[in-house]
Amino acid sequence: MTVVVLDPTGERAPVERQRLARPASLDGLRVGLLDISKARGNVFLDRLSELLAERGVDVRRYAKPTFTKPAPVDLRHEISTQCDVVIEALAD
Amino acid sequence: MDDGAYVVVNGECPTCALVRPLLGSLPVVVVDEDTESGLETSFGWGVDTVPTLVRIAGGVEVERHVGWLREEWRAFFGDPGLGAELPEYRPGCGARAVEPLVEARLRGRTLRSRRVELASEEDEIEAMFDRGWSDGLPVVPPTPERVARMLSGTVRSPDEVVAVVPPDLVECTVEKVAVNAVLAGCKPEYLPVVLACVEAACTAEFNAHGLLATTYFSSPVVVVNGPVARRIGMNWGLNALGQGNRANATIGRALQLVIRNVGGGRPGEVDRATLGNPGKYTFCFAEDEEGSPWEPLAGGGASAVTLFAGDGVRGVVDQLSREPESLARSLALALLAVAHPKLVVAFDAMLVVSPEHARVFRDAGWSKDRLRSELLALTTRPGSELVQGAGGIAEGLPAGFEGAQLPKFREDGLLIVHAGGGAGMFSAVIGGWVNGETGSMPVTREVGG
Numbered sequence: 001m002t003v004v005v006l007d008p009t010g011e012r013a014p015v016e017r018q019r020l021a022r023p024a025s026l027d028g029l030r031v032g033l034l035d036i037s038k039a040r041g042n043v044f045l046d047r048l049s050e051l052l053a054e055r056g057v058d059v060r061r062y063a064k065p066t067f068t069k070p071a072p073v074d075l076r077h078e079i080s081t082q083c084d085v086v087i088e089a090l091a092d
Numbered sequence: 093m094d095d096g097a098y099v100v101v102n103g104e105c106p107t108c109a110l111v112r113p114l115l116g117s118l119p120v121v122v123v124d125e126d127t128e129s130g131l132e133t134s135f136g137w138g139v140d141t142v143p144t145l146v147r148i149a150g151g152v153e154v155e156r157h158v159g160w161l162r163e164e165w166r167a168f169f170g171d172p173g174l175g176a177e178l179p180e181y182r183p184g185c186g187a188r189a190v191e192p193l194v195e196a197r198l199r200g201r202t203l204r205s206r207r208v209e210l211a212s213e214e215d216e217i218e219a220m221f222d223r224g225w226s227d228g229l230p231v232v233p234p235t236p237e238r239v240a241r242m243l244s245g246t247v248r249s250p251d252e253v254v255a256v257v258p259p260d261l262v263e264c265t266v267e268k269v270a271v272n273a274v275l276a277g278c279k280p281e282y283l284p285v286v287l288a289c290v291e292a293a294c295t296a297e298f299n300a301h302g303l304l305a306t307t308y309f310s311s312p313v314v315v316v317n318g319p320v321a322r323r324i325g326m327n328w329g330l331n332a333l334g335q336g337n338r339a340n341a342t343i344g345r346a347l348q349l350v351i352r353n354v355g356g357g358r359p360g361e362v363d364r365a366t367l368g369n370p371g372k373y374t375f376c377f378a379e380d381e382e383g384s385p386w387e388p389l390a391g392g393g394a395s396a397v398t399l400f401a402g403d404g405v406r407g408v409v410d411q412l413s414r415e416p417e418s419l420a421r422s423l424a425l426a427l428l429a430v431a432h433p434k435l436v437v438a439f440d441a442m443l444v445v446s447p448e449h450a451r452v453f454r455d456a457g458w459s460k461d462r463l464r465s466e467l468l469a470l471t472t473r474p475g476s477e478l479v480q481g482a483g484g485i486a487e488g489l490p491a492g493f494e495g496a497q498l499p500k501f502r503e504d505g506l507l508i509v510h511a512g513g514g515a516g517m518f519s520a521v522i523g524g525w526v527n528g529e530t531g532s533m534p535v536t537r538e539v540g541g
Contacts, residue, residue, distance in 0.1 A: 002210065002211075003209075003210040003212075003216055003233065003235065004207050004208065004236065005207075005210065005219075005220075005233045005236075006203060006207065006208070006236055006239050006271045007205050007206035007207070007208050007271070008225050008234055008272050008275055008349070008353040009353045009354060010264075010268075010353070011205075011206050012260060012262065012356070073209050073211045077211030
C-alpha cells in the first residue's frame, strides 16, 4: 500500500528532486530507456539501445503504462534506484 | 448539505437495527457510516452516537436527537403513531466516526500540508532521510493519521500561525509544528510545549536567525517549568541533561526540526557553525522545583518554557565545600571560563545547580539573588588581567580597560536552575552566545493548551 506523508517543510521548493547535471560521458553508467508507450516510440528506442550497446553501455528498458498520465511513482523509484541516466523518448 | 431530515446510522448498532425498518417510509435521508461518504458526513457533523437525527434548514443544522426516544422521533417527524411496536427508549451506540483510528484518518484529510506520496518499494525511514527532513537520526514518518493524533494534543486550530520561522521567514502553522513533532517522536501531550518553544525561538529577542547562522557553538537550550513538566513525564532528576527521557529528548528535537524543515535552517547552508555542539540535536530539560531551595527560573507556578542560547555542558566538581562562600568561589572560577576567561560581559551563562550543591546554599540560607550577586562579584576582575596581551595571551579586551573593574556577566546575564540526581557534588555551566541587541536574550513563554 502506498504511504502518504505530510510535507514538514515550508513548501518553498517542489517535492520532486531536481535533475542531476548531465554527465560528460556514459562510460560505466547505467542508462535507462523510458518508453512512454506512445506509438512507435519503441522503434526509436530499439535503435538507440543498439547504438548504446555497441559502445558497451549498460542499457535497461522501462515503459510507462500509458503516455496520457505521469509515470507511476513506483516506476520512477525503480528507475532512480537502477539507473544513473535516463533517456525518455517518443517518436510520433 | 441540502435542507431536510437526515439520520446517521451504522450496521453494528442494535438501536440502528431497531429503527431501520421505520426509515423506508419516513421523509429522511439515511447517512450510513458503513459507506465512506456517510462516514465523512458523520465526522463533519461531529456525530458521536448513532442513530442521530439531524434537521438542516436554510443550510444550517436546526435540530438534533440522539438514540431512539419514541416521543422525540414522533415530534421530529410529526407522526404520533410512529414506532408503536418499538420500545419507548433505547440508547444509541458509539459512532464509527469517533473511533480513534477512524477519526485520525478522517481528521488527517482536513490537513493542509502538501501530500508526499512514497513509492511502495521505498523504505519509509530511508525516504525521510532522502528528502532531507532528518537531523541525521531516524524520524517518524508524518502520516496524516499521526499528525491528526498529534494535533489532538492542543486546543489550537491547525491553521493558526504560531510564528514566522527563520532563516527563510516562513509562516509556520500549528499543523506544521505538529508534522515536525511527529518527525521528532513527540507524544500529543508534548505539543503545547513545542508550540511555546517555537514561539519563544522566533522572537526578535531570542534571534533564532543569528543563533543559527553564527559560527559559534550555541543553539536553543530549553528549560521547562511548572506543572506541565510532571504531567508529561519530563526528567529533572538523575541524568536531567542526558538521554533517556522521551519528553526531554523529543521536545528539544522538534524545535530543531521546525527550524530545519520549516525555516530552512540547515548545517552547511545558513547554519555556519564551526564546531556546533551535540545539543543541536536536542537540549531540553525540566527544573526540579520541588527539591529546589529557590524560586523557579520562570513561570511562577505556571507552565512555561525558557529558551537560552547555550553552547554545551561543562561540569564543575567541588566535593569538599560545605560553606556557601567556598562553593560560590568554585562556581565562579568555572563561570569565568565561559567563552574565554579574558572576555567579559558579552556572554551570558546558565548555571545548573545540583541538589547536593544546592543543599550547601539552602543550609546557609542563601537565596538565589544572594548567590547570583555573590557570583557576579566574584567574577568581576581587574581590566589589567583582561586586556589584549595580558598573561601573554593576545585575546582579550582592547587597551584602555586596564584601570577598570569589569564584571564577567551583565546584571541579568546569569540564569540559575536547579536540577539533577540526589548524589554528586557537581554542577554544570552552560555558556551562552553573544547577548544583547546583536545576539540572543533568554526568552520565556507560557505553555498554553
